[in-house]
Amino acid sequence: MTGRKDGWAGMVWESWADHDDVTRRLDEGADPDAWSGGRPLHRAASWGSPRVIAELARRVMDVDALEDGTTALWKAVWSDRPDNARALAAAGADPWKPLIGGWSPGRLSLAGPTPDLFGVPEGMRGLSLVERTTARAGARLVAALADLHYEGTGLACVAGIDAEEAARRLEATPADPEVLKQLREEPWAYDFDPNLQIVGVTTVRGGCIVTQPWGYAPSTRGVLTRLSAGTVCYGLYANPKSGDQGKIARNGSLEGSDLNPGGSPDPGDSPDEVLASYLYRHRAVAYACGFTGLRLTDARAVAGPPDAWVELPRRDDREQ
Structure with missing residues (x-):
């Protein structure tokens, strides 16, 4: 049964903490x-x-019944609700019931804040x-990016190269200081398309980050x-309209797109993918950095100021 027929009409997320209302509905x-x-x-x-x-x-048929491949106990662990767990x-x-990727709620909790x-x-x-x-590296990365506001930001996390090499590969040139000054002061006051040509590049431990606080250019196929x-x-674009959008490129080819970094794992995910999803749940930027092995100690490489602002050449293949 669904909708009004199941007796839960009008429930919103906070309703599930109202014991009297839930009990009344059940009765x-x-x-x-x-x-x-x-x-x-x-x-x-x-x-x-x-x-x-x-x-x-005490009223359900099976306390370990599955929804999307997970039990309620998995949901409690995933949501950082130890009292509910x-x-x-x-x-x-059962804390040790194997679920997605072979992980059980109990083993998953060992990698989180309540081991x-x-x-x-x-x-x-x-x-x-x-x-x-x-897990330790993931916790450090999440802490380093804890206060980051990134809506509308595009970025590319690259393993094994520095900012100078990234600029060389992109055939980028130093950005015009005057244009950059105006853009940084009021990024939305100017024609949007030319603004997409300007990105920041920063060397970090493990590689580099290409960032654009006002657009999606770093996450495009050509880049x-x-x-x-x-x-x-x-690549990640924090689309203000539709949410975080991830892409993976390897050896010059795009191998994954329309991804949901920081979201829940899919039933067919590998053990490593499940662990990464848990460590970086709801933390899309940390997920992107962790995926490529970048080890940030603060948010500067994403939020700025970067090591350098550069201008990309105009190319058709930069389109999404």
Whole structure:
């Protein structure tokens, strides 16, 4: 059942923390196993409270029922809701049930901010050395970019080359100081198309970043394929209208587009992809940097000022 027929009409995210309302709906016949095509327990795991979790958990058919390949306990871990995770475990949810990419909610929690959430039972595999190292690097990168405002920004994260080499590959020239001054003061006051020719380039540990605080140029095919010759590049455009859009270029070819950096993993993702999605959940810029092995200590390479402002030549293949 979906919509009004399932008894959950009018529910919004904060409603799942209202124990009295949820209980009333359940007593009046709301379906504990169905809500608008999904599962109420999954919604409560992400947005609700331990009391609501306990109420729903005692009424559902299966506390470990799947939605999009994950359990409610996975959702609680993913959403950084340790109290909800503990309530689900107390209600019988299995922290060690393998799910997407072979990861269980328990193993995933070991890579997050509450590694002692469940404890590792005897005989159960914890994190490998590589996974622990990856998790620590991810936490540092997320912290370095914690206060970054990046809506409307385009960037390309490139492994293994510096800013000077990036400018050479792009055949870029130094930007006109006067045009740059006006553009930086009022980026939206001028004709948009010429502004797309100007980007910032900055060397960071592990490679470099090409950035444009006012446009998508660094994430276009022509820029990414040139930058990725002999290496890998992750392009990101934080589209104010449609959200974060990612692309992957490797060895001069575009191999992935219309990606959702920082989003939830897909059921067919590899273990490494699932771990990266968890470490950089809702952190698209950190995801792009982490994908290419860049190790930033602050947000300057993205937000500016860059090492240098350069102007790109006009090419048809720079179009998205």
